[in-house]
Amino acid sequence: MLKTIAAAVTAVLLAGTTASAADITGAGATFPAPIYGKWAEAYKRETGVGLNYQAIGSGGGIKQITAKTVDFGATDKPLKADQLAQLGLIQFPAVMGGVVPVVNLPGVNPGQLKLSGDVLAKIYLGEIKRWSDPAIAGLNGGLRLPNLPITVVHRSDGSGTTFVFTSYLTMKNGGWATKVGSNDAVEWPTGQGGKGNDGVSAFVRQTPGSIGYVEYAFAKQNHLTFTQLQTRDGTFVEPVAANFAAAAAKADWAHTPGGSFYMLILDKPGADSWPITAATFILVYKHQDNPAKGQDVLKFFDWAYKHGDQLAEQLDYIPLPAALKASIEHKWQEVH
């Protein structure tokens, strides 16, 4: 009896080690973790190569790839060309999504409230304190807004989502740019911090008069009251897949600084462009210690670009445009 168990345990252990020997390891951003998981599942079924992805956050992803403990790092906050050169990394986008303001206003339905980038910044600066403020009413003719105090909710943990959101506010409001700036964690002038998308949405749900920001997929799956935002052209758009794609189409991927694919898809022109759209990025070394492993990583993303778009759409991510995929695959020639 004992022998059988021992044999079984050994077999399982051996199977585990042989399978994981060929597996790819990656770590980083939490935002794309669900789609990487889905892709990995399908990829393993087709090729037998698995992916072990740890969603430890963008900062963690950068740290892990720098320490060479993983085959690729993943980050929502792209590195600049000089940082990439210094670390010997190349960077490329994997998939796109959007960041969405969500509110809890009695009597206001999803998609009804209209906000502009400037008003959003002033709310997060604590300059606009009540929902009845003329600045908000001016954008929402006809919508009855309660005279509630505004409770600002932000992420308490460092987050790529925060980086994207604060980058947008930095573009739209000079006061925000000088006082707070953009980073994955900032010195919030006001409000409460919730841990993760869950924490933010729990506080928003429990607080009448509150406003927060979450990733689009999270807002959609949890039926949160999202808002419209004003585009650069002055129109108001809802956060839907078509509008993220419209913004993404306006991004000039062919001319990123130093071919680094450093790109913030914020406040793009076009009447349908959702203003807070973002790509999430992969980091790999140019000079691989183990070139075969490096190729395994690229093969995985090559497969994902060719066969993964539908899975991405099912999970409310936006696939990359075909031209961009082609130029990324061209860039991969630098990896050896």
Place this chain on the structure above:
Amino acid sequence: MTSVPADPPASGHPHRRAVSRGSTFDPIFGFLCGAAATLLLATLTGVMISLAIGGWPAFAKFGLGFFTSTRWNPSPDIAGGEFYGGAGPIVGTLITAVVALVLSLPIAVGVAVFLTEFCPRALRRPIGIAVELLAGVPSIVYGMWGLFVFAPLFSQVVETPLAYWTPPPFLGPGFADFWNNVVIGDLVPNGSGILAASIILAIMILPFMAATLRELFLTVPPKVRESAYGVGCTPLEVVMSVTIPYVQRSAIGAVMLGLGRALGETMAVTFVIGNAHNFPKGLFSGGSTIASTIANEFAEATTPLHISALIALGFVLFIITFAVLAIARTLLNAQRQA
């Protein structure tokens, strides 16, 4: 069944062979035990030294400002660059731990007294075990429960009514000031904040303290308690004038151990405290503790100064906890000698 302590069989002189074996192995045994103790001490010192070294860049850069400032700016792009002042989390840690203690101590004493004085004999063991089991519930479980169950309830039942209550004029302007500034502060009725975190902490340390206090109450010699009952004392009188005075010092030690646990509690607090870095304006304001700040930011801290500031906070927490435990130990020892 009364449990009679199983004395070692007093079989007179030890066996001759045992003596000779002991003389061979005792030095090795003693050495191994000593090594174990040294290893523990070395680990403790090592942790302390590495925290001090890791936190040094932050201490050196901000000096006293690290303890007095509430500015916490991790963004390097802003004029003035990164700045880390830990006053908010340090004060938040102390306030939540003390409030939790004040809330849970009376209940812990009540549970312990009930178990030792009033509880039917048959229920004593099951309840005692249940209390000890509660002490082992993982903190993240309390955190999730706190965020999704407790916070909405607390918001509805406590915070919303308080937010709409105005102190009647006959209580005077002093009370109104106290009420508005200290109690209400910048209350946002969503069930998060300093007090909500303190209540969750109180629930977490309650079973721990109750179990320790019960053990202490059981150390009161039955002779003493029985003679008190014998001269006609009521249970209340026995508890107040015999049991509690008898264990007083050790009880303070037990309370300090509870405080130690409350100081370092992380996940449960992170979920409900509101995570604001500034100084809490009142019991209902959002705040942060040292442990919650580290839990929130460590994974994403990329600049050396940010990491150093978080380690420096860890060092401060280490010192606070160490001080609390040292005081607890001293009091327990004093009791033992008395």
